[in-house]
Amino acid sequence: MPDRCAEALSQVLELVVVLGDDMARGLARTGLTVPRATLLWELRVRGPSTQRALADALDVSARTVTGLVDGLTATGFVTREPHSTDRRAVSVTLTAKGHATAEALAEGRSALGAQLFGDLPEARLTAFTAEVAALVERLRAAIREDGE
Amino acid sequence: MPDRCAEALSQVLELVVVLGDDMARGLARTGLTVPRATLLWELRVRGPSTQRALADALDVSARTVTGLVDGLTATGFVTREPHSTDRRAVSVTLTAKGHATAEALAEGRSALGAQLFGDLPEARLTAFTAEVAALVERLRAAIREDGE
DNA sequence: TATTGTTATACTCTATAACTATA
DNA sequence: TATAGTTATAGAGTATAACAATA
Numbered sequence: 001m002p003d004r005c006a007e008a009l010s011q012v013l014e015l016v017v018v019l020g021d022d023m024a025r026g027l028a029r030t031g032l033t034v035p036r037a038t039l040l041w042e043l044r045v046r047g048p049s050t051q052r053a054l055a056d057a058l059d060v061s062a063r064t065v066t067g068l069v070d071g072l073t074a075t076g077f078v079t080r081e082p083h084s085t086d087r088r089a090v091s092v093t094l095t096a097k098g099h100a101t102a103e104a105l106a107e108g109r110s111a112l113g114a115q116l117f118g119d120l121p122e123a124r125l126t127a128f129t130a131e132v133a134a135l136v137e138r139l140r141a142a143i144r145e146d147g148e
Numbered sequence: 149m150p151d152r153c154a155e156a157l158s159q160v161l162e163l164v165v166v167l168g169d170d171m172a173r174g175l176a177r178t179g180l181t182v183p184r185a186t187l188l189w190e191l192r193v194r195g196p197s198t199q200r201a202l203a204d205a206l207d208v209s210a211r212t213v214t215g216l217v218d219g220l221t222a223t224g225f226v227t228r229e230p231h232s233t234d235r236r237a238v239s240v241t242l243t244a245k246g247h248a249t250a251e252a253l254a255e256g257r258s259a260l261g262a263q264l265f266g267d268l269p270e271a272r273l274t275a276f277t278a279e280v281a282a283l284v285e286r287l288r289a290a291i292r293e294d295g296e
Numbered sequence: 297t298a299t300t301g302t303t304a305t306a307c308t309c310t311a312t313a314a315c316t317a318t319a
Numbered sequence: 320t321a322t323a324g325t326t327a328t329a330g331a332g333t334a335t336a337a338c339a340a341t342a
Binding site: 050051083089 | 322323324325326
């Protein structure tokens with residue numbers, strides 16, 4: 001048999017590469033990197049957050065968050081505000097610029113979704129989404145199994 | 149309408165993240181990083197290559213290749229051999245260890261493909277692969293259009 | 297003159313370990 | 320004692336610019 005599985009995986013990996021490059025290039029124009037944009041995205045969803053919470057959300061170390069927040073502060077996307085009840089903690093907060101940028105990211109993502117999937121028949125789109133979701137699940141299962 | 153396009157894109161991005169993490173973790177066990185493994189993969193396909201050729205293949209700067217080859221040399225995966233005709237150039241060459249590792253990468257990828265897609269009916273797999281390929285094409289078109 | 301690769305320099309992401317201030 | 324975050328330090332990937340050797 002010609003290895004159709006390998007072919008499928010190759011296609012998926014290609015998608016990963018192209019999509020990753022596209023995101024990085026788009027973000028660069030707004031003065032952001034992928035990790036910084038991820039942090040911004042998280043703030044948009046969660047509202048002002050401690051660095052500890054962000055570290056957990058992004059699955060990186062506390063040190064890494066310090067660096068990301070340093071960068072985002074220097075470029076005017078967020079500020080460090082005192083935490084209301086815990087004087088050890090800071091409350092990372094979006095500035096007006098940060099807010100606007102986060103919203104623009106969300107809109108850009110919407111637009112990309114429309115561009116990629118907008119002309120697909122509903123049924124095919126639903127099937128495709130389910131297939132990808134199943135793939136993610138299988139991958140997670142493989143990872144769990146492997147992590148023991 | 150509930151935004152099915154956004155949903156689909158979210159799923160795809162989730163796949164990108166999970167797959168990326170899985171690769172990175174698997175590679176770490178062999179003492180490789182993603183960029184170094186990519187270089188190894190390229191050498192496996194192309195055979196001994198100049199750094200210039202590798203820079204073009206990986207779409208990175210000459211400086212970056214110098215660093216990657218430095219790392220791979222220090223860890224015993226490749227050697228720098230004199231180029232047969234151009235005395236300016238070097239011929240980056242897989243060591244025995246590098247060869248074995250590159251083959252193992254290929255096998256690992258095969259295994260992952262089988263694990264992810266092995267139990268899918270042929271027809272569904274074919275359809276899915278085509279869908280992903282179309283997605284890559286649409287994305288490339290969007291990038292081209294955008295790059296002008 | 298053009299090209300190959302290295303050195304010099306710099307920025308980002310990442311982490312562990314030691315430390316400060318607070319719970 | 321435990322937790323939040325910073326400093327110190329280090330490694331990896333990335334890049335541009337200046338430079339050496341060779342085409």
